Amino acid sequence: MSSLNGLEEETEESPLLSNNVTIISLPSRIEKIRKPHVLWMLIFSITLSSILTSTTAPLVRFVLDIVCLEYYDDKNIDNTLTPPSEEDCKITEISALASKYLMWYQMFSYLAATLSIGFLSTLSDYHGRRFIFRLATLGVIISFSNVIFVYHYWRIVSVKFLFVGAIFEGLSGGVIAINTACHAYLSDCTRPENRSLVFGIMHAFAFCGMTIGPTLGGVIVKSTNSVISVFYFVVCALLFFLVFVSFILPESLSKELRHQRRVSSPVSSISPRHLFSSLTILKQEPVNYDEEERRNSWSSRNTMYILSVIYLIYRLSQAGQNDIITLYTTQRFNWSTLENGFFLSLQAFTRFIALILLLPLCRLLQTKYLSSYSHSLDIHMTRAGLIMEIVGFALFASAIVPNMLYFACVINSLATIATPAIRSLFTMYVLPTQAGQVLGALSVIESVGSIFSPLWMNPLYSWSVRKGFSEIVFWANSLLFVIASFLAFLIR
Structure with missing residues (x-):
């Protein structure tokens, strides 16, 4: 049989859908859906900000509770005192101690992030934005998992072990690196004249998430009657989020552009003096x-x-x-x-x-x-x-x-x-x-x-x-x- 335009004539044994149609149309539709776009970051902003801000008040409450337990445990040498009540934990000494621990927790996190954020921002130009999203999200997961660990083993490690999680989060970039990578992702997807508007919209979506998150955290604590339940929820949510950025979120920086940047400007070490x-x-x-x-x-x-x-x-x-x-x-x-x-x-x-x-x-x-x-x-x-x-x-x-x-x-x-x-x-x-x-x-x-x-x-x-x-x-x-x-x- 002769062919017309390079296609063979159909017979009774021919499939209803040719291989040519399957190979060409299906991937093109998938690639069209997974194309880098501003909307990915808007969903990203409202979701992640909701998850992270749900821990703001519970973390303070958690530190207060652990400090209170440690405070009275030190006085209960002969195990004759009863466990402290909620009223016992409201004394000024415990509030002052909790404030000090929260200070060191934040300082370790921000200091570690300051040391790492410049290098991590540079790496995003060579390995892509998803690399930073994965690394920073993993650091936040480790930090909140450490909170759960301290909750169960505070007598062994004490409340100061929270600082280890804060350092891990800071060295991985944490929220600061995620925020920087979000702006870089939007820059990859928009023209220069539209970026300020897009940045403003992303911040507005982030504030929407911040409106939902704290109330969500409070509702979880009240319904479960446990502060630590919020951190279980957040770790599970962040694990789903890690899967999302690893396998679903499209990369905004092409392989060719990343290779070109690695060749033209190799990654150099960054010292503190810079x-x-x-x-x-x-x-x-x-x-x-x-x-x-x-x-x-x-x-x-x-x-x-x-x-x-x-x-x-x-x-x-x-x-x-x-x-x-x-x-x-x-x-x-x-x-x-x-x-x-x-x-x-x-x-x-x-x-x-x-x-x-x-x-x-x-x-x-x-x-x-x-x-x-x-x-x-x-x-x-x-x-x-x-x-x-x-x-x-x-x-x-x-x-x-x-x-x-x-x-x-x-x-x-x-x-x-x-x-x-x-x-x-x-x-x-x-x-x-x-x-x-x-x-x-x-x-x-x-x-x-x-x-x-x-x-x-x-x-x-x-x-x-x-x-x-x-x-x-x-x-x-x-x-x-x-x-x-x-x-x-x-x-x-």
Whole structure:
């Protein structure tokens, strides 16, 4: 039989679907579904943030419980004392000890992440984004599995063994590496002019997850009457997540591009002396001022340094904030894990509203009234956000009933509009080709602030709770933002 267009004539023995159709159509459909896309990261953000933030309040409660058991176990040398009750664990000595352990837990995690994040970010360009997702997720799983281990064997290893899990999480990059890889994945999938919008949408989805997570954790604790049940849930969820990033999530960086980068720029070792090299861009004078203005104005010449101090103050306050609030409300108002979960959910939801509604509204007002000054809106939002931080922390400190704390939370969370405004100002005062470098400097400032935040806040809380005026930590934060607000009014 002759063939037509290279195809044989069909007979009664011919299959209903030819091999050609099967081979060509099926893989093309699978590849189309598994194509790298922004939507993968949006699902990624809301899911992972829900899982991780469900442990925020339970972790503080867990440390309080273990410290309480250790505290009374040391006194129960002859085994004559009964196990401590919930009321026994609310004494100031236990709250102060828990604050100290939480400080070291966070500090070890952030310090290890600071040492590893630069190298891991470089590896993502050579081995792909999924490599970082797998490694960082595995580190978080080890950290939470270690919490479960300490729960069962605290008499053998003590609460200090939690620091081992924190170091593992930090060295694997943890949440910081996952966040960095998410931004890199989105950069691979979008054009440069659309990235700022896509980044904002991803952050909004993350805040949606943060709204769900704390309440979810509180519900699990209340329904099971056990704090440790949350960590079993999270470890199982993260194992499913690890399978997802390993076998389902498509890689956004092609093999050819990864090979090209390995050939053109081999991976070199990174030593600690290179960690702060990106900060050198802060030495240059801002490009948004003319020569005469820079020469005659001290604040104009030092705008980059002023912004750096403001952003550092933000990180010094934010990184250790939620642990202190949870300790404070548990000790002062006798809040349960569920009530603290509601509070943290309100905090995340308010920040979500600020990014989705308030920030676009401010941009709309800019186009109508402030179009002649491209960066004036960012300056106004920075000042407004810093003033709201002052008011919010002052309300925290003076709250005598729980409802005042909720009101303070809303005011304090709306201040999040200052964070994107500060980032935008940094890019305004450098050349367009230096935007990546200045954002790298911001990452270093953020890491340093995250390390030192619990290092000053937790000891202050431990000391003040022993003295009987635990609210002083909020007055101290308010004072920090008074300084930041003063600096913000120097920017022109």
